[in-house]
Every structure is written in structure tokens, then in C-alpha cells.
Amino acid sequence: MCGNTSSAEFIEAMKRVTIRDVAREAGVSVTLVSFVMNAKRGEDGKLDCPVNQDTAKRVLEVARRLGFRRNLSAASLRSGKSNTIAVIPNDISNKFFAGISRNIEEEAIKYGYTVFFASSEENADRLSDVMDAVLAHNVDGIIVAPCTGGEAAIRKALDAMVPVVLLDRDMDLGTEESVGKVLLNDVMAGRMATQQMIDAGCRNIEMISYSLGISSLAQREKGYRETMESNGLADRVNVYYTDYGKVGDVEQFIKDALSRGADGLFLPTYSLSAQVLSAMKNLGLRTPEDLAIVGFDESDIYSLFATTITHIVQPLKALGEKSVDVLVSMIQGKGAESIVLNPELVPGGSTHAK
């Protein structure tokens, strides 16, 4: 039951089973046990290490019987690697992250990495603390969706020579060459959304955004502005900035927008889309009759609203996979790549021509 411990009173006080215990019990050296425990299985099921297959089998059996579990702290201390990567989204509870986390995890497993998530909660100080924690844990690499003011925190990782991949949000760190990037073509997203409404006959298209100072929002806005300009609608451009987390002022904005003749609205995030749809329902407004709408990210709300809502979707699977690919190749000493992926527009009733 409990290996060579015969008296029940020892069970409670049982110390952790170490590689030495296994070695002694199996009659081999710790070196051998270490080899066996770290060997990956070849496609034939055999262990690909310089150890006799029978010895290996015996070691494995003893380890299982004794309940051996590798102590990663020790391994990491000695080897400097932990086979662990950290993922730090700006907000662990948001839509974008919910959709991408699983893809990241699955891709990481393929490379043999374990993934831990820790949230910065859109707060630079918190990001700094989280960064200290993951660096203290000797992670081999970090995927981060940085929040405003997070430069210093990210530089910590760079100073510690731990590879970093920026996901979803770009950032100027000075030492660009050493940072990987996996981003959405946000300008294109802004263009697609705006053009869709123009094609539907809208002229006075406005936009609501957050005053967060993050690249993705700035780029989506850029796409909106460019498209308005290239369609001769430069003078109709209007962007309203609300605070992240603040609720309520969106309703007033919509009323104002309508009173000045707005006929279309671009919403560059899921949460803004949800707020606006909710406000429109409260105000008894319909889309596209009263206002054309293009939202962002995937959600049940787009199909549940009275009219289905046109929205921009991000290639979450590709974003997740690529961020891991880029990070792993950096861990392996290759250079930092930058990848930009294209969004897609899912047409709905909210941009039907009137």
C-alpha cells in the first residue's frame, strides 16, 4: 500500500518521496532515475534515453509504487528552466481572453509547456507585482496583453532575459528587437467596420472608445478615421471616449449623437457593444432603422438582439497558437517575430441598407 513503510503511524509523517528514495529502492543511481524521469516517450513507446529499457521499466514501476513526484523547484533551481510559461491577460474575465486561453493552453501542451494564468486587471501596479511573481517562479517565457503604463513591468522580464510576447496590444519598449508580437490588424478592423456602414448608406458614422491609451483601440480608431476620410466624410468624424469600467454615460451619448444626425456607430470592443445595445434597448431604438451598428468580438448578444448585429471577429485560435509559437521559438534562442493577423466581419441585420 505504502511502499516499504509498514507501520501505519508513519504514513502521516511520510516525507516527500525523492529521486534518492526511488534510486535506493530500485537499486540504481540517482542519475539513472533522473534520466528515466525526464525521458520522453518515442513514437514506439520506448524511452529515448541512454538507459536499458528493463532498468527504465523497473525505475518507472518503483517510482509509481512509491508515489514519486518530481520536485520542480529543485529541477528548476538546478537547470534554470521550468518548462512553464506565464500568460498575463489584461483582464482574466474578459471576452477576448476567455476565447483565447484554451488555444494558448493547447498549443503550449504540444511543446511540453505548462501554462499558468495571472491577471493584471488593467492595472500597471498589479502587472508589476504579477511580473515579479512569475519571474520569481522562473517561468521560461511570458505572453502578456499589457495595460497602459505596463512598460516598466515588461522591461523587468527583458532584464531578466525572459522572452516576452506581446499579445493583442502593441507597446513601445525601446528595445523592440527582443520582444515578440502577435497582434490583430486593428486598422483593418476599423476600416472594415466603417466601410460596411458606408456601404449600407450611412454617412454620419461615429465611434465610442475607451480612454485607455492602448494601441489596439488607437489603431481601430485610425482605421475608422482613414475610411471616413477616403470617403469624403472627414468632417463627420466623431469619437467619444468613456472610462473603462464606468457605466451609464453611453446612453446620453447616443441621444446626443442621434440629435446631431448620426446614422451609424462603430463599437471597437465587446463591452462597449454590450453597453450600447443595452442603452438602445432602454431608449427604444432599433437597428438599423435608427442607427446602424458594428460591434466587436463574438458573443451571444449579437444574435439575441431584436436584429442581429454585424460584428468584427478576431482569429482567436490563430492568435493563441501564434503567440505560443513565437514565444517558444524565442525560448529556443531564435529571434523575436512580429505577426499581424486579419480580422473578419460577420454581417448582420444591423448594417442592412435602409
Add this chain to the structure above:
Amino acid sequence: MCGNTSSAEFIEAMKRVTIRDVAREAGVSVTLVSFVMNAKRGEDGKLDCPVNQDTAKRVLEVARRLGFRRNLSAASLRSGKSNTIAVIPNDISNKFFAGISRNIEEEAIKYGYTVFFASSEENADRLSDVMDAVLAHNVDGIIVAPCTGGEAAIRKALDAMVPVVLLDRDMDLGTEESVGKVLLNDVMAGRMATQQMIDAGCRNIEMISYSLGISSLAQREKGYRETMESNGLADRVNVYYTDYGKVGDVEQFIKDALSRGADGLFLPTYSLSAQVLSAMKNLGLRTPEDLAIVGFDESDIYSLFATTITHIVQPLKALGEKSVDVLVSMIQGKGAESIVLNPELVPGGSTHAK
């Protein structure tokens, strides 16, 4: 700029700064540095360790200048503690977890713990792997929302003497006494939902659930059955089970339910609620006229549907905080507590009396 390293070519090859480097540079022993680095600040801002305040300040200053960062692998190896707890939700991208993760994190920080998240993705094998990973990382405790068949994985943690708190879902592990629990009063949730529809005049109330075999769903169903029975509607009880992740059969079920006279529907999870609302919209059904509805968990969809939807909300903040409280007290050697919290019903138009 870089401490005592004067030549630029050394910067690239700079090894990790250790406690010894700090000790040498500050002219003290490593013991002292260790004391200082681990000291917590008292309320007066002074360090509460047996070290001269001036010496301490000097050490701190040197550590900062050299860019010292504690190696948690070494600390954890030596001390056996990591000041880290792991949270393993059944699905990192689901509604319940999204709402609770922040509360868990904030409560953990109060106790000085770092938290890492890792998802089991509703899969027992995956949970087993994740459990190996977090145990290898020497976490001090684990909060887990177990998936079906996860007993063995959880027992691993128990065997390793790492405290475990079951969140959201109960589970029979044999050795009950050593497992903490923080659960919702799911029976009450089922009762509240059902009673609300009965009060609105419904008689033929049905329920859709998942064939997942998890306690929370079973208990919610129990509450539904009990309430139907105590209202003399035992013969009207009908529960349809769909597969988690499967989409599409809900629409057919609704049609069937209506054809046999159903007038109310209890949806015990968010995802079921979303599926049903979507199906109802496709079918052109209205609530409460065609069917009364009670959904689960908080979401934008409940206010965006043509009629607002009555739903049951869980005390996410309390669930998150309590799970950490219970875990920490277990880490401190106190006994395992079991806590059950009550749900609330948020009334909406979907259960207005007809």
C-alpha cells in the same frame, strides 16, 4: 547603471543576481540579506525582523541597485512553501469563473499569496495533468471546481498533503474530513426558480440540464423536483438532458415541450440559458406569453432579450473570498470547513403573471 559591472560586454552575459551578490556588495552575510528580503513591513513602515534598521535599508538599496530578484525555486525547495495557490476551474472561459477569478485573486493577495490559474477544461485526464503540474510547482494549496471523474486527480493532492478546497461542485472523496468546500445552495436555487414560475401561474414547468454528472446540476434539479412535488405538480416534472458543448437539439426540445403544453422552463446554467434564448428567438417565441423562463448566472443577455429574463445569481464575491479563506486556514493547519452560500433571484419580465 549596471552596478559594479563596468564593461558593456558583460551585460549580455550577466548572470542572475543572487542573495550572495547582494551580501557581498552590502558587506553583510547572506543570512541577513535573507532576513531582510523576507521581512514584512510593520504598520510603521519598519521591517519587523531582527536586523538593524540601517543595515536593512542598506541591503534593500543594494538589492534594488543590483536588480536582485528572489529565486522562488530555491526558496521553495528549501522551505517547502511557495506562497502560491493554484485555482483550477472546470473551464477557464466560462461565465462563473470569469466572475469569480478576480475575487479569488484579491482575497489571496490579502494573505500574501500569489494565485495561478490552470484549466481542466471539463476533462478528467486534463485535470490529472494539471494537478501533476501544480503539485510539481509546490503550491501551498488548491482551489478546484472538479469535473466528472476528477476524484483520482484530487486525491493526488490529498496524498501529497496539499490542502484542497472544492468550489462550486461537491464530490465524494471518501476522506471527506480533509477537504474544504465552498458551495452554492443549489437545491435552494432550483426551488426559487421553480416557485417563481409557479407563482406566475405556470403548471407545466420543465427543465433542461446537462448530462455531466456534477453535483451542482443534480442539486438544482432536486430543488426543481421538490418544489414541483410540494405543489402537487409531480406528474408534470420533465427534465431533458443535453450534452455539454453540443448545440442544436435545444430547439427541437422546446418545440416538443410546447406541443405537450409546457408553460415554463428552468435553465440551470448560463450556457443553457443562452442556447434557449437563441432558440426561442429563432422560433419566434416570446416570454412569458409562450413560455416563462428562469435562467442562471449574470449576463448581458438577460437584459437584452425582448423581455428581461428572470435569473438566479450566485454570490460570486462571497464564493471567491470564502474559498480562499477556507484554503488559507487549512494551510495554517486548521481544519477543513464546508460553507454553503445562498443564491438570489433577480426577477424579470419572463416570469410575469400572465
Add this chain to the structure above:
DNA sequence: TTGAAAGCGATACCAT
């Protein structure tokens, strides 16, 4: 208040 030294449990180098 301070320091010397013994580990914690792996890995990795060097033998054999």
C-alpha cells in the same frame, strides 16, 4: 544583531 554552514531535491558533468 549578525554570521557560518548544513541542507532542500534535482541536474549535469565527468568517470567508468
Add this chain to the structure above:
DNA sequence: ATGGTATCGCTTTCAA
């Protein structure tokens, strides 16, 4: 194919 042993960076007695 296998074994001996010196580390990795920190905490933790025990002494001074």
C-alpha cells in the same frame, strides 16, 4: 549503460 558528486540559491538552525 551506469554511477559519484558538485552544484543551483535560498532558508534555517546554531553560535557568537
